[in-house]
Amino acid sequence: MPETEEDILRQLMVRSTDDLFASPAAATAAIRRQRRRRMRTRVVGAAGTAAAAGVAVGVFVSSSPGTAPASGGGSGTKSPVAPIRLAAQQTLLSLSAAAAATPRPSGRYVVQAEDTVTTDVYPAGTQTSGGSTLKHQVIFTETGKKTSVIDTTNGSDITYQDLSNSGKGDPFGDTPPAVLNDGPGTEPTNAQLDAMPTSTEALRAALLADAIQQDQLSFMRGPKPTDDDMIFEQAAVVLWDPNLSPDLRAALYKVLAGTPGVEVKSDATDSSGRPAVEISRFEAWSKQEVEAFEDAKTGATLESAWVGPSANYAEDLYLSVTYINTVPADPYKS
Numbered sequence: 231m232p233e234t235e236e237d238i239l240r241q242l243m244v245r246s247t248d249d250l251f252a253s254p255a256a257a258t259a260a261i262r263r264q265r266r267r268r269m270r271t272r273v274v275g276a277a278g279t280a281a282a283a284g285v286a287v288g289v290f291v292s293s294s295p296g297t298a299p300a301s302g303g304g305s306g307t308k309s310p311v312a313p314i315r316l317a318a319q320q321t322l323l324s325l326s327a328a329a330a331a332t333p334r335p336s337g338r339y340v341v342q343a344e345d346t347v348t349t350d351v352y353p354a355g356t357q358t359s360g361g362s363t364l365k366h367q368v369i370f371t372e373t374g375k376k377t378s379v380i381d382t383t384n385g386s387d388i389t390y391q392d393l394s395n396s397g398k399g400d401p402f403g404d405t406p407p408a409v410l411n412d413g414p415g416t417e418p419t420n421a422q423l424d425a426m427p428t429s430t431e432a433l434r435a436a437l438l439a440d441a442i443q444q445d446q447l448s449f450m451r452g453p454k455p456t457d458d459d460m461i462f463e464q465a466a467v468v469l470w471d472p473n474l475s476p477d478l479r480a481a482l483y484k485v486l487a488g489t490p491g492v493e494v495k496s497d498a499t500d501s502s503g504r505p506a507v508e509i510s511r512f513e514a515w516s517k518q519e520v521e522a523f524e525d526a527k528t529g530a531t532l533e534s535a536w537v538g539p540s541a542n543y544a545e546d547l548y549l550s551v552t553y554i555n556t557v558p559a560d561p562y563k564s
Contacts, residue, residue, distance in 0.1 A: 318494035319487045321507060326483035329529025330476050337553025340473050342378045343561075345502075345547040346393070347371070351540040369541060370397040372406065375549070377561055382473055384414040385422070392562035409560065423474055428481040430488065437464040437485065453515040462489050462511045466522045470531050472551045479529050498523060500533040501547055518542070 352368040374393035381387070393406035427433045441460035465482050468474070474482075486492055491511050498508035506523035513520060518538040525532055535545045 313490050314487065314492045315494075318492060321494045321496050322483045322487035322492070322509070325507060325524055325526065325529045326480040326487070328525075328527060329483060330480035332476055332479075332528040332530070334473065334475055335553040338381060338383055338555050339553070339557060340380045340382060341550075341552045341554060341558060342380070342472060343549040343551075344376050344378070345374075345549055346376060347373045347543065347545045349541055349543045351542050353540070368397070370395070372396075374406070375562070377558075379557055380417045380473070381414075382420045385417045385419045386414045387412045387417045388557065390560045390562055408562070418471065418473075420473060420475075423471070423478060426478055428475075428477045430481060430484045433478075433481050434461055434485050434488070437461050437468070440464060455513060455515045458489050458491060459511075459513045459515060461485065462492065463513075463520050465489075466509070466520055466534065469522060469524070470534055470546070472530065472548075483529065496526070501535075501545065502533075502549075504532055506532050 349369065349371045352364055352370070354364055354367050356364045356368075358364065372393055372395050374391065376389055376391040376393065378387060378389045387410070389410040389412075391406055391408055391410065395406065427436055438457055438461050441464040465485050469479065469482050486509060489511070493508075493510045495508040495510075498506050500506045500523040505526070507526050508521060508523050510519055510521040512518075516538065518536055521533075521535040521537065522531055523533040523535075524530065530551070531548065533545065533547045535543070537543055
């Protein structure tokens with residue numbers, strides 16, 4: 231997909247280091263970069279607000295990957311929502327047990343075929359990356375299929391895309407390319423994923439620290455998320471990665487089982503009609519519902535969705551996940 235300026239900066243930082251196999255914190259950063267294109271709306275809103283107030287907007291990078299900055303959105307903020315229900319906890323612990331019993335498939339390359347929908351609503355007054363300010367609201371939608379091929383050994387990534395744009399036109403001027411080819415260090419390797427903690431408290435702390443570090447630009451001004459907001463969404467986006475170890479995937483469900491405000495529907499279906507366990511949580515600060523649809527038999531994620539105000543919406547549906555030892559050809563090339 232088209233990349234934001236923050237994405238490009240992060241990739242340049244990764245590629246400028248001699249260590250292509252970065253710390254475990256880089257694993258969640260890479261997953262988040264791929265899964266959170268919707269963050270562009272939040273970043274633009276923050277930039278527009280700051281510009282109107284005469285405040286400079288910059289990218290904050292902590293000196294130590296995976297450690298929380300001294301100040302920033304969410305750190306130390308307790309969630310005002312109700313505790314998670316006992317039935318929901320039991321379902322999440324069942325997912326944890328299913329994940330722990332499902333071995334990681336073998337194969338150097340993981341091939342993820344997805345169906346995606348992203349709708350961004352840019353209100354009048356939004357400042358674009360080109361420096362101009364929108365005079366009217368713009369609703370922009372991008373839909374289609376994509377297939378990502380991730381090298382689990384060095385973290386390189388090839389994404390074949392068959393995407394189309396609709397609406398009044400993207401104010402950022404993005405045109406989906408047919409192929410994205412990113413070098414080593416772009417995606418988390420198996421070694422990085424396996425280095426993440428699997429004890430519940432340690433993993434919860436690591437998810438929070440990573441979320442705070444990665445979202446400094448978005449949370450500079452305006453409402454801020456609570457710790458539980460950040461932990462839930464970070465856990466949900468990490469669960470999206472199909473190449474997690476059984477222990478890590480199981481631990482993520484245990485973290486969710488202890489996070490207040492989590493809702494669980496054990497008899498849901500994803501948008502393709504497959505049976506699923508729906509895990510969701512409403513973020514009061516962003517007025518956004520974060521949703522994940524999981525396979526009850528394996529604990530694998532089937533679909534992720536983010537439903538926000540003013541028709542903002544993003545959906546990623548897994549069509550298939552396979553593991554091979556050679557890079558496949560572009561499935562969309564005519």
